[in-house]
Amino acid sequence: MSLMALMHGDPGRLPFVGHFRAVRTQGKARLTTAGRVRVLGDVQLAFRIARTIETTILSCVVPEDADRHGLLSAVWDAVQRIEACDLGPDEGENLVILFAIQDEDGTGIAGMGLGGVWAWKDDAMIPLVQGEHPLLGGPGRPEALPGVLTLDEYAEVIVGIAHDHPSETPQPSTWRKRCGVHP
Amino acid sequence: MSAIADLDPRRDLGLIRERIEQQLKQGHDPSDTLRDLACRNPIALADLVIGPRAPQDPRWIQAALDSIEVLEEALPPNGLYRKLVALCPDLQTHVLEIAARRHPAAGWLIELSRNIEGQQAGCTHLVASAGHPSFTQNCWAHAAAGHLPGLITIATQTGLPEPAAAIVAHGHLEAGAIAIVRTIECAPDAPVVAMVAAAWGPDLTPVLRKTLPHLRSRNTAIALAQQSSGYGDFSSLMNTLIGAMVQP
Numbered sequence: 001m002s003l004m005a006l007m008h009g010d011p012g013r014l015p016f017v018g019h020f021r022a023v024r025t026q027g028k029a030r031l032t033t034a035g036r037v038r039v040l041g042d043v044q045l046a047f048r049i050a051r052t053i054e055t056t057i058l059s060c061v062v063p064e065d066a067d068r069h070g071l072l073s074a075v076w077d078a079v080q081r082i083e084a085c086d087l088g089p090d091e092g093e094n095l096v097i098l099f100a101i102q103d104e105d106g107t108g109i110a111g112m113g114l115g116g117v118w119a120w121k122d123d124a125m126i127p128l129v130q131g132e133h134p135l136l137g138g139p140g141r142p143e144a145l146p147g148v149l150t151l152d153e154y155a156e157v158i159v160g161i162a163h164d165h166p167s168e169t170p171q172p173s174t175w176r177k178r179c180g181v182h183p
Numbered sequence: 184m185s186a187i188a189d190l191d192p193r194r195d196l197g198l199i200r201e202r203i204e205q206q207l208k209q210g211h212d213p214s215d216t217l218r219d220l221a222c223r224n225p226i227a228l229a230d231l232v233i234g235p236r237a238p239q240d241p242r243w244i245q246a247a248l249d250s251i252e253v254l255e256e257a258l259p260p261n262g263l264y265r266k267l268v269a270l271c272p273d274l275q276t277h278v279l280e281i282a283a284r285r286h287p288a289a290g291w292l293i294e295l296s297r298n299i300e301g302q303q304a305g306c307t308h309l310v311a312s313a314g315h316p317s318f319t320q321n322c323w324a325h326a327a328a329g330h331l332p333g334l335i336t337i338a339t340q341t342g343l344p345e346p347a348a349a350i351v352a353h354g355h356l357e358a359g360a361i362a363i364v365r366t367i368e369c370a371p372d373a374p375v376v377a378m379v380a381a382a383w384g385p386d387l388t389p390v391l392r393k394t395l396p397h398l399r400s401r402n403t404a405i406a407l408a409q410q411s412s413g414y415g416d417f418s419s420l421m422n423t424l425i426g427a428m429v430q431p
Binding site for chain 2: 014017181
């Protein structure tokens with residue numbers, strides 16, 4: 001299985017309002033992303049914004065020789081360039097996004113608005129970052145991402161949880177469904 | 184006119200029962216008697232409607248339904264409506280309609296619906312709660328109970344997106360796909376694709392592909408394509424399909 005970034009669903013009957021997910025490859029670099037925009041009370045608008053972000057990630061221009069960092073930089077620039085008015089009433093200030101990037105030289109993660117990040121490895125959920133880690137912070141679209149955390153070991157799946165539900169923990173038996181992944 | 188005006192419900196219950204049975208036997212309307220009893224002693228009324236020696240006559244049950252609020256004062260609704268259905272199967276649909284209208288959020292309506300409506304379980308309950316805040320919760324509860332034909336019927340009749348979302352959220356993709364199409368047929372602008380994605384997950388393509396065999400008109404296909412335009416691959420597929428459709 002290739003590296004995959006997923007966002008844990010929110011509590012409630014509609015856990016994936018405004019959720020998006022996309023995979024982008026360039027040469028041997030792979031970027032996989034998942035995230036959420038929050039538009040309270042408007043499922044349709046949240047859906048439209050989520051698809052806009054996916055389309056932007058899938059269609060943005062990436063240098064042919066980009067490594068994983070170049071790919072991430074190009075994609076984040078594209079997300080940054082989305083018109084604020086196309087991102088709902090909060091103009092992207094509530095954007096939660098998780099990136100997992102990979103090439104021959106390694107794997108890394110980055111993101112905004114995350115309350116926790118886990119890796120699924122050897123049939124267990126392992127917390128990757130905790131406490132005051134720079135990867136965990138508020139949502140939005142800063143000019144540059146706070147940084148990339150390089151992973152020492154390969155993991156197939158990286159699961160992020162939004163900053164407003166940090167007490168949720170992905171469970172080995174349910175994380176697929178809770179992330180909107182279905183067999 | 185009440186046939187029991189001279190009797191005391193606390194003391195003369197046996198006599199009251201006899202007079203009611205006599206009224207029914209003679210073909211007289213028992214409504215006045217029932218209303219009189221309802222005003223004076225709801226507990227006695229409840230005993231005479233669903234107690235072990237209650238008159239087993241549909242006209243009596245029908246009259247009792249007109250005083251349902253008084254009966255609910257005397258008995259918990261769950262047991263009351265079950266008993267009314269058991270006593271008079273001919274009136275069970277009417278009983279369910281009243282129960283759903285008066286208690287749209289009640290969980291016991293799920294099982295009662297199944298017992299009464301069978302394959303179409305959920306229809307009466309969901310129609311009654313369509314404008315109520317409990318509608319979404321009720322769709323989920325009926326989907327969890329497997330009442331898929333009923334949910335599809337509601338999607339077809341109302342064009343509301345919640346039934347399709349509930350079906351898909353519970354893993355029934357084929358039935359969910361049918362519900363999506365029927366919703367759009369009824370209300371092309373209903374945000375059914377967005378709501379199903381909100382319930383199931385951001386990559387809805389596997390569900391959307393299952394809608395294709397159920398599309399019966401070009402207009403529905405166009406509406407579905409518009410709603411799912413954010414999914415590039417599926418959108419391309421839909422454009423090809425729409426180009427090949429001649430039916431309006």
